[in-house]
């Protein structure tokens with residue numbers, strides 16, 4: 311830990327603001343590990359949720375059969391139930407059905423840990439919203455583009471892959487940014503199943519160090535920063551993909 | 560000048576009928592286009608001109624009748640769509656260039672992705688075609704950076720790059736500012752003079768008269784009258800043709 315920070319934090323403490331995470335090595339490490347866990351949740355779930363969103367939207371766009379019905383049912387279920395309930399459902403209900411392994415000294419260890427359950431629940435949650443986002447993005451692509459591709463001999467699938475998807479993606483960014491900001495904030499729900507993410511460790515810190523007020527402010531600042539980074543990254547991707555004269559910029 | 564006979568025809572429509580819901584849009588259309596011929600279809604808005612073109616390349620399936628292009632039976636449900644659209648090119652009123660692809664990619668992508676032709680060879684051809692359309696310096700621009708007239712000439716090059724036997728032009732100047740109409744019409748004219756079989760839907764009567772060697776007049780889903788341009792424009796016989804020409808000339 312940088313000596314300057316440490317000194318600054320101790321000065322602050324003298325004036326009544328007790329930021330243990332800046333001068334206490336133990337709190338600092340807890341905090342950093344919680345922050346890392348939160349970042350890991352954000353990154354991993356963002357990737358999976360985008361994959362789920364893309365796959366689901368493709369199914370909705372290309373098929374009318376039972377697969378599309380299944381996707382619609384999944385989206386409806388996720389969007390209309392609380393995330394906390396979904397998280398508990400996976401961890402307690404589905405988790406209880408999963409096989410249990412053993413660790414080196416013979417104690418039972420679940421094959422799927424709480425971090426993994428959080429990843430599954432959050433990815434499915436954000437994935438459902440991303441399906442809606444990509445579906446409406448694809449829907450915003452005027453069908454004259456697909457038609458031009460068909461007239462050039464593209465199959466429906468190839469027209470989708472090479473023309474509709476690249477254009478639809480560009481209509482999806484604003485809504486995608488919303489979903490991923492929501493996902494970033496929603497990682498705190500993993501606290502409920504004991505994932506040692508940022509909120510979890512912060513709770514430990516303020517319980518031990520009795521600096522609830524300070525830690526609450528730190529929480530707000532950190533999440534504001536994290537969502538800011540998410541929005542910034544999507545903005546950069548969007549700018550890199552913007553097209554001259556195309557309405558989705 | 561050659562007159563179209565059914566057996567000499569490259570494109571032939573026999574008794575083509577098409578309804579959208581309860582509205583009969585084509586009510587028995589017969590049309591023959593010989594190889595190398597330039598045919599203009601004129602008629603009031605909503606009379607089914609675009610629909611005729613779209614049935615020829617199979618974008619709009621018909622209810623009754625037979626359409627053939629060379630040895631391909633378009634109305635056969637098992638028609639090879641790639642072969643059909645290889646043979647029949649189309650240029651749209653709104654250009655419908657792919658905004659996410661450069662001009663060169665727009666022209667070259669279908670022969671590469673659909674016909675599997677070698678990229679280098681196709682790109683050479685595409686560059687030649689762009690030069691022919693007097694757009695060689697625009698190869699790396701995006702469609703959104705071009706004027707309407709330039710975009711439409713790219714669209715013509717794109718259709719030509721598939722090396723079709725016939726090209727369908729659907730009111731290709733209707734979306735253009737007046738000062739760009741001429742450049743596009745002369746591009747179409749060049750394509751026709753190079754021997755391409757062309758079926759043009761147009762509201763430019765003077766152009767139809769100068770460029771086409773046969774005129775078809777449609778009204779309410781039937782072909783009311785047809786003839787060679789001079790006879791058609793100077794001595795129209797059907798009262799509906801006379802009324803229409805009175806309005807537009």
Ligand SMILES: Nc1ncnc2c1ncn2[C@@H]1O[C@H](COP(=O)(O)OP(=O)(O)OP(=O)(O)O)[C@@H](O)[C@H]1O
Pocket residue numbers: 579584602603604605606607608609610611
């Ligand atoms: N996909 C469709 N679904 C329903 N109705 C359609 C469809 N396509 C065309 N129509 C209708 O069919 C009729 C003929 O349309 P079409 O586009 O062929 O006319 P057109 O002669 O090309 O007219 P315009 O000069 O305005 O382009 C119109 O009444 C139109 O509304």
Ligand SMILES: [Mg+2]
Pocket residue numbers: 608609610729730
């Ligand atoms: Mg039309």
